[in-house]
Amino acid sequence: MDQIQSIRVFARVVEAGTFTKAAESLDLPKGTVTKLVQHLESRLKVKLLNRTTRRVTVTPDGAAYYERTARVLNDLDDIEASMTNAQANPSGRLRVDVGTSVAQHIIIPALADFYRRYPDIQLELGVTDRAVDLIADNVDCVIRGGELLDQSLVARRVANVPLMTVASPAYIRTHGMPTHPEQLGSEHTMLNYFSARNGRPFINEFVKDGQTVEITGPTRLSVNESNAMIAAVLAGLGVAQMGAFTAVPLIQRGELVRVLPDWSTHSIPLYVVYPPNRHLSAKVRAFVEWVADLFTKQPEMASRG
Structure with a gap:
């Protein structure tokens, strides 16, 4: 053998x-x-x-x-x-996992450009907000936002995702426009995310003139998937924070309105992550570089600094 x-x-x-x-x-x-x-x-x-x-x-x-x-x-x-032309012409199967909103609003609309550049790569795109095991699930790389818990993985930050606080026009007509973040924990209904990995709720943070307000109280509805949050806000179920790249088009179409625009919210770092002991093949390198370039062109993404 x-x-x-x-x-x-x-x-x-x-x-x-x-x-x-x-x-x-x-x-x-x-x-x-x-x-x-x-x-x-x-x-x-x-x-x-x-x-x-x-x-x-x-x-x-x-x-x-x-x-x-x-x-x-x-x-x-x-x-x-x-010794081959693999570097010039990447080819083969490439398994990538991407969060749902990033896949829907950024990656998939741009894939025609990726295939024009790399016609011989067969992309398998897993779309989920749940954590995946890159090694056990045989995934070449993932695109994920937030804190990186597995320090053994190689991570390249490709963007910072600013958050916006939004609600539907129907919700605002019924409940009024909040004027201070503390109202979101008492007078208004705050929608929230909880971690698909451990079930813990995320903290909604607001900053203005050196003052920080964190809304951590119970919410009527929590979800663990970004498209579900968009649906909940559009349905008028409450106020929520979401990535600016998903919120801005909805605001421009009049489907959502911005809430507390004079209060800043934090940004979420976005990473391309891949295993450290797996050879970074030409096809993986091609995808990572394409993604990094793609995010530099997104108007609603902050710099990577």
Whole structure:
């Protein structure tokens, strides 16, 4: 059996966490993946993996072997890429996960330009606000906003997303226009997001003349998906904060009105994130650079500084 193939399969099992997921990502039968790892262990005369019915864990010897061979595999990929036209003509399957509002309002409308530049890339676009496991789910990169919790991942900030406070004209006609953020926690209905990862509510923050007001009280409705929030605000259910790139077009069409415009709100950093131990192939690099350029052209995005 090919030694390099056995090493690649072993590395994929380590990254995916199970033989089944590794086999799926490599488009190989599970039995072949198992046999290749067994062959590698037999040749090395060490146990690399501890196997259970639900998950695979790495032995100390396996962890050391993975760390050293991962660098070798990356070097081999670099050598092969330099000997082909892959850098000039990126190709192949590319799996990207994007938040729903960013996908709908920014990424998807611009994809025609991406395909003109890179016609040989087959893009698989996962659209969700939920956290994904890049390694286990075999995702090449994700676009996400907010705090990065996994410090082992490589993150490139591509934009800052300013927030706007908005409500529907019908809501304002019924309840009046708020004049101070504190009214949102008492006299008005504040809609809110909660984390799809841990269920915790996000804090709505307002700043003016050095004064900061945080609205953290209970809300009538909380959602964990950005398009659901847009629907709730348009339905007149309350006041909410949302990204300026989604709010401004709705304001311009008269479907929403801005609330408390003299109070500043914080911006959310937006990142392209990818695994550190996966070779940054030409297709991933092409997408990351395209996304970074795309966000510099968005009128409702702040600078990346």
